[in-house]
Amino acid sequence: MTDKKKSFNIRSILIVLIILCSSSFSSCTSEKEWVSIFNGKDLTGWTIKIKGYPLGENFGNTMRVEDGLLKIRYDGYGPELNDRFGTVYYNRELKDYRLKVEYRFVGETAPGAPEWGYRDSGIQFHGQPPSSQKLDQAFPACLEYNFHGGNGTDDRPLGAACTNSMFIEYKGEKNTTTCIPAEVLKTFHGDQWVTAEIDIKDGIITHYVNGEEILSYSNPTYNPEKEIAKMLMIDGDTKVTGGYVSLQSNSHPIDFRKIELLEY
16 A cells, blocks of 8 residues: 555544544543443442431432432431431532433322422532531532423423522622523423433533433522522632532332442
């Protein structure tokens, strides 16, 4: 083969590689891969916090692993839920990443649950450290990808961005309501599995459901008027660049079968 042909072939290969890298980040960066952070056997790597109980106490066996699923149940709560909302935290602080969760709602809402608790849960992220959550604090300071499940008839879209002790920017403006609904409205009825994803990179946060983008916003900041937010701020800086991921225990039984993480 002549030097000219060799040079042409090398250039052609390089061009193909560049195209592949542009279209698929993971195909060119082997160290950036999806990792399962739920082992399907137990809650190794996770910490439970239920309102009114010390960190790590799994009151009522609320969070349990059975049949390869992380299940959240309320059969140990007696006749009333009594606002004993909970959280199960992944034990490591995260910054830029993509998180993928497969979940489904099952069964009936816990007795004594608030009206909004019907088929309601969510992924909490950019959350405060588990050790800093107070004994009677229902939910961490965080952002949330909200899960809703349909009732079989009415539209009840999932994917809203909700804030607790924080602000976000949506379409260039700071939010004035607790939750911003998804732009693409999707309702899932019954016990079907749903795949929810959050992509976080350089201050831009995007929600996906079953691979489709449904909402994007940016620049989370702490709300300095909130006591918990003030505790988390360093030298008065309100910018939020990372935090802890957790799953909500609200009022309705829910299963998780895959929880996967890709860090940038």
